Amino acid sequence: MHATTFLKEKIHAAFHNSSYRFEPQELYEPIAYSLSQGGKRIRPILTLMACDLFEGDIDLAIPPAIGVEIFHNFTLLHDDIMDRAPLRRGMETVYKKWDANRAILSGDTMLVMAYESISQVPLQYLPFVLTVFNDTARKVCEGQQYDLNFETLSFVTIPDYLNMIRLKTAVLIACCLKVGAIMANAPIAESEKMYQFGENLGIAFQLQDDYLDVFGNSAKFGKEIGGDIGSNKKTFLYIKAFELATGSLKHELTRLFDLRSHDTEEKVSRVKEIYQQLNLDTLAGEQIAYYLNKATCFLDLVKVNETSKKALRELTKEMLHRER
């Protein structure tokens, strides 16, 4: 077993030592910008940790780990165009810093680079890794489409929402863990448990993201607080609020979400109050705990000794308690 800090350093070094300075620079500059920003690199670290859990050679797992991280960054570039997001990790988005065309094309190139990295795995792993990655990549696109659909739907249920975040966010976490297990020759049943662990962890992680968007701390969160409220995004909190609110409270919520951008600040603070009045911070916390517990159950079932699971349990905790 390797220490988590060692695995993190491995990933950070792999990105640090990669050059994205190719021609034409107009294409690769946004890619270098995106990939050098860092973020926590949670996904590739999960891949290495899963590989390590089954006593695999983590160096073999680095190329697919890098691949999933590049893929993740590709989705951010394209999502930010579609969502017209100005800020990401406290920095200007590629779409905003350059333009939509650059973000489209650099994103496309990153998707290809993700496949290039994944294609480097030894032949005996290649079809298995490609299968899970292809399936995941497709689902992530489907999830983003559901998310876009929600913008114009007047009625979205909690199950609709959970399915959307499962596709858009959770399956990639699941993929990272499964790929790591595959690279360590883990039995299929075990790599499947890792997938389930990741999927539930991913749902908890996204619910937490929704929570932090309203109740988090801007500086630590790296995004504008209340961004989801300002853009009327149908998150867990939004959907649950309309489910629970009645009478004058419901009227006020409707009125607030009909307001246009000129009074965002007032809107955010008033919606937040209503969310608290409806006890949504607690409810969201319970929902997060539910999926975190489900995730943990799958990890519990994985047939390796308990000591080896410690690092993953700690990272899970770290992921879920970022800024609460």
Next chain:
Amino acid sequence: MHATTFLKEKIHAAFHNSSYRFEPQELYEPIAYSLSQGGKRIRPILTLMACDLFEGDIDLAIPPAIGVEIFHNFTLLHDDIMDRAPLRRGMETVYKKWDANRAILSGDTMLVMAYESISQVPLQYLPFVLTVFNDTARKVCEGQQYDLNFETLSFVTIPDYLNMIRLKTAVLIACCLKVGAIMANAPIAESEKMYQFGENLGIAFQLQDDYLDVFGNSAKFGKEIGGDIGSNKKTFLYIKAFELATGSLKHELTRLFDLRSHDTEEKVSRVKEIYQQLNLDTLAGEQIAYYLNKATCFLDLVKVNETSKKALRELTKEMLHRER
């Protein structure tokens, strides 16, 4: 050897029998629209013909052939957003019929679907096919970026231009042919000749496209005639015209390309006259012939019997004499 009509039918049937009716329909509707429009399916047919040339099992080559065609259609979806193109193959573009977000996300999904299809090749071919496909996909993105760069560059040379179309268009034709050869276990030297054949054929094909945009027939060409002139696109003809024109003719060209869209018709017809005055139709024809000849030389060198090459030679002729 199989008849070309048989190979064409194989490809058309493969697309015809594929369903793209998945959920969410907002994502898959543009994909079905794009992939069911057809077009000539030249790329996948080239893959099957190359496989057939080396006496391979063409059924094995169908998945990667479908993959390159889906990839090609993905590039069209995204290019049409970037170029704001309203029309493609005589039909509304996805970007125009729906919107940019749908075209971005459906395009992304198609790129993943292209990889899914390519991933179906038997394991012994997989790394070779992935290597050439990854390399090609990256180059196609680079080519598109150069093309976008040209929009704002005041000076583009013919070599710059030829390199751009090599990347944006020709390498995919080359990839199709090489992949077909790989799937038939052709020796590396032979598959490399097929690649060179394809790359030069692709350049000739794109030069022909530039030519047809000005001197072609709208109904047969499936695009608006003079579209490149109207949008000041730096094609072979444009660059060559500024290279050759002097004095008042150069002034007039500059004036015409400074005009805005309200007088497109006059602009197109006057530019076309100047192109003819500068003998550009002949010059373009010579340039096309040069690359076509170069392509043919590589095909000549391929070590299979001459009779087997007949189908490819005919398709080449068909590709290059579409509407002239």
